[in-house]
Amino acid sequence: MFNMAPKKTALKKSLGETTMLKRSVSTRAKKNSDVKLVDESSKRKAVSPLKQLSKRSAFGDITNDADLSKKIATNKKDSKKNVETISHVVKKNLKESENGNKAVMPQKKTGRSNIPTFPPKVQMAKANIKPEKVHPSSVSKPTCDKTEVLTSVRVKSPDSTDNELYLTAVEELKKLTTKDEERKKEPLPPPGVEDFDAENMSDPVQVSEYAMDIFSYLKEREAKFVIDNYMERQTSINTAMRALLVDWLVEIQENFELNHETLYLAVKLTDIYLSKVTVSKETLQLVGAAAIFIASKYDERMAPMLEEMLYVCDGAYDKKELIRMEINILNKVGFELGIPLSYRFLRRYARCSKVTLPVLTLARYILELSLMEYTFVSESDSKLAAAALLLALKMKEISGWTKTLQYYSGYSLEEIKDLVFKLNDMLKMKPKEALSTVRNKYSHKIFFEVAKEPVLAEVNL
Known part of the structure; x- marks a missing residue:
């Protein structure tokens, strides 16, 4: 089990000398007498003395303060009294208005001035007006049907000129219908490519209608x-x-x-x-x-x-x-947190190509190892995800870069093969003791022990 509090770790400088950092990046925890050892086969969880002191809820505990509870109860009583007072004054004003007297509305007292709760000019009197009898023949019938009423409702057009600032609802509906027809006319996947989005069109959670646009947008943001x-x-x-x-x-x-x-x-x-x-x-x-x-x-x-x-x-x-x-x-970062991530691209490519979970987990292991390598910092996340998936397929001896993967990723084999070689060289490097967390993590049975998968001496593409 991993303890949370890390210990001080010695880092080697480029010149070869070893120094102890005052506030070093630490990877292991100090021993805590309150923390009990558990079987490593179980799922590891964070153990913090803070969690033992108090429980936290999703929205916080707002009723554990006795004074706060009293304030809430007092506010409820006061608000109930205010409502009763206002209703009493309103009833009184209605009676006075019937007799010709001026209605006086309640006023709220404040430290600065008396601010009326309601506008003072509001007259809440009953009108003693008898309705006139109207013959049915004198009532004019509407001169427009439902279509004319719809066209009379006008909405502002975002791309209209000064001379034509508004579009009718019918025109806007026609415009949306045209866009839907244009979307249906978009080219289908080429022969030999499985239309993954079309297969999942009935599932609203998959948002298959917008999936290609979403990942195209993410690639543009890279x-x-x-x-x-x-x-x-x-x-x-x-x-x-x-x-x-x-x-x-x-x-x-x-x-x-x-x-x-x-x-x-x-x-x-x-x-x-x-x-x-x-x-x-x-x-x-x-x-x-x-x-x-x-x-x-x-x-x-x-x-x-x-x-x-x-x-x-x-x-x-x-x-x-x-x-x-x-x-x-x-x-x-300019509060820009919607950053394209290689993990999201990998999951999209794996689902479209319908690879098994062990293959996907192996590709995730390769990607997670690449996070520690500075040489991959400047690489495109979408391309890195494609290369990791291809290397995992080769290590499992399943298949190569299919037309389906090329279509949904947007990368050809020539564009990612150099990156595949670099990732394979990374796997062949001798593991370091100080950087063993990822390998230990993916050596667990939960992750199909993919870290123990034999590394390819050469990648044949």
Whole structure:
């Protein structure tokens, strides 16, 4: 079982000397006497003394304060009295208005002035007017039918000129119908390609009608989040420290049982921030903690609490420092959190090609390992996901890059083969003891022990 509080870890500098960081990026927890060891075959969960002190609910506990409960009860009584007073005054005014007297409405007393609860000029009198008898023949019949009434309702057109600012409802309906017909005329997948979206069109959860447009839009947004070789501008940190930080983030994701999208978004936010700001080695772990805290708020149903994030940092930072770093990261990324992630592209490609879950898990293992490698930081997420899936198919000896995968990914074999070779070279590297979290994670039976899959000596494409 992984403990949450990490221990101090020695990092090697590029010159070869070993130093102990004051606030180092840590990956393991201190021993806690309150934490009991459990069987490693069971699912690992985050163990925090904070969780043992109090329980948290999705919307917070707002009734545990006795004074607050009394205030709520008092407010209810006061509001009931106000309603009774107002209704009494209204009844009184109605009677006075029938006798010709002026109605006086209740006024609310405040510290500054008397503000009337209702407008003072409101006359709530009963009109003593008898309705006149009207002969049915004198009543004029409507001169328009339902269609004319519909066309008389006009809505503003977003793309209209000054001379034609509005469109009728019928014209707008015709315009929408034309768009639907144009969508139906879009080219179907070429021969040999399975129309995955058409097969799932009846399932509203799949949003098959918009799936291609969604992922095309995500691919277009990749150009907005390109990360350059920022490590050349960093003076205090190196690639080894970054790899250790990502390994620590993977451990946090496992302990808190966060979504994988949260992990990938946290790594992206960290890289984007480091590409714009020069940080010290003492601040690196703070950047990673704030990044995964932001990603949890964005993607999780129930994000970890601030105290829990400070706890996993082993007391290296305080509350103000974490909040300040969170603000700095959001400012540097322009509050743009809808970043295209390789994990989302991988899941889309795997579903369209209908690969099995063990193959998908192997591709996820390859992608997660690539998070620690700085050489893949500048790569396109959609292309990286395609290369990881192709390498997993080759390792399982199932198939190659089919027409279906080429159609839904938008990449040909020539475009991703170099990236496949790089990923395979990464798998052939000797594992490091300090960076073993991902391999230990995917060596579990829950993940089909894909980390134990034999690595290919050469990839034949």
